[in-house]
Amino acid sequence: MDVSGLRVALFSGNYNYVRDGANQALNRFVGYLLRQGAAVRVYSPTTDTPAFEPAGDLVSTPSFPVPGRKEYRVPHRMSAQVRRDLKAFQPNLIHLSSPDPLNHRALSWARDHGLPAVASVHTRFETYPRYYGLAFLEPLIESMLRRFYRRCDAIVAPSDSMAQLLREQRMSYDVGIWTRGIDRDIFNPGRRSLEWRQSVGIEDDAPVIGFIGRLVMEKGLDVFSDAIDQLAARQVRHQVLIVGEGPAREWFQNRLPNAVFTGFQGGPDLGRAVASMDMLFNPSVTETFGNVTLEAMACGLPTVAARATGSESLVTEGVTGRLIRPGAIGDFADALQHYCDDGAARARAGEAARMRAERNGWDQVNQALVDTYLRVIRQRAQGMVLRSSPVP
Structure with a gap:
């Protein structure tokens, strides 16, 4: 079989109703599959106000809003309509992209029908409770994730560091890499605009x-703010540019009243905003890859990031940026001050980052996931059921 023989049923908790790095990667991948002649059917919650048009055919699934975070929805069951649609579509592979109730049901459906299932890991769900005072839940969530992923034929992670963490957590015996690509027409140093900087109140x-990303507390907004406070106390000359939207925007603006908030930026506008920065500060520990870090690197920016999954696979300590122990406010401030005070060091790290980002083209990274698909289908056909994938 080649890619044109694939019939993929993709299950997502958020395919297009709120924009994030994970679902943009999924949509790009579906577009790639369709261009290669594969058939794809996507099952996900939908809303009347999606963030963008979906790639491929999208089937709406029953869902309810997340308490306290109503912009997100939980797909809670596989309806009879979805089951009929699946049966008519006749997939030969199930792709699971979120460990929610619908994806659990889809995994059981795959097992009942003898189909291979591949899961992609997009975020570190087990770390989320710590940002809401519920850190004691992390071991329980990790155990639940392990039960889900071990039933899959294979799982894929977006970075080497995340793949290694998944192995250490015993999530699966078959962990591959599906990294992320970059659109170099949008993200490149040539997008930098002093005129645009001036228009939003930034001095030349x-x-x-x-900061780039969805404004939610699990992105490390508290750590970001505390480090910026230290720079101000040290009288280090700088300005802060925040690109993104989210429920924590009001908190963030109150915390950093002198920062420039642009709201959501997309496409060429996002490329211009990123290239018009001088460094990226990414203190989050929840990312499995860090799309924004790669975008900043492609624009020639050094990154100061938490030493965590994703960032460790992109940022080379002391070469393309700095990797700091998570939550170490003073160390983050030291690294930021270094790049603020030393323009030459900033330029060297930015050029090294740009060269590193050249490795990530979308077609190459998407083909790697296709290769995983074809491998697990071949293994199933040959009766090679992995230890991580119990016989249905």
């Missing part, structure tokens, strides 16, 4: 510390 020669 001020070192700009940037």
Whole structure:
């Protein structure tokens, strides 16, 4: 079989109703599959106000809003309509992209029908409770994730560091890599615009510390704010540029009243905003890859990031940026001050980052996932059921 013989049923908790790095990667991948002649059917919650048009055919699934985070929805069951649609579509592989109730049901459906199942890991769900005062739940969530992923034929992670963590957590015996690509037409140093910086109130020669992403507490907004406070106390010249939207925006603006908040930026506008920064500050420990880090690197920016999964696979300590122990406010401030004060060091690290980002083209990284698909289908056909995948 080649890619044109694939019939993929993809299950997602958020395919297009709220924009994030994970679902943009999934949509790009579906587009790639369709261009290669594969058939794809996507099952996910939908809303009347999606963030963007979906790639491929999207089937709506029953869901309810997440308490306290109503912009997100939980797909809680596989309806009779979805089951009929699946049966008519006749997939030969199930792709699971979120360990929610619907994906659990889809995994059971795959097992009942003798189909291979591949799961992609997009975020570290087990770390989320710590941002809401519920850190004691982390071991329980990790155990639940292990039960889910071990029933899959294979799982894929977006970075080497995340893949290694999944192995250490005993999530699966078959952990592959599906990394992320970069659109170099959008993200490149040529997008930098002093005119745009001036239009949002940024001085031409001020070192700009940037944040890119959804404004939610699990992105490390508290750590970001505390480190910026230290720079101000040290009287380090800088300006802060925040690109993104989310429920924590009001908290973040109150915390950093002197920062420039642009709201959501997309496409060429996002490329311009990123390239117009001077460094990226990414203190989050929840990412499995860090799309924004790669985008910043492609624009020639050094990154100061938490030493965590994802960032460790992109940022080379002391070469393309700095990797700091998570939550070490003073060390984050030291690294940011270094790049604010030393323009030459900033330029060297930014050029090294740009060269590193050249490795990530979308077609190459998406073909790696296709290769995983074809391998697990072949193994199933040959009766090679992995230890991580109990016989149905």
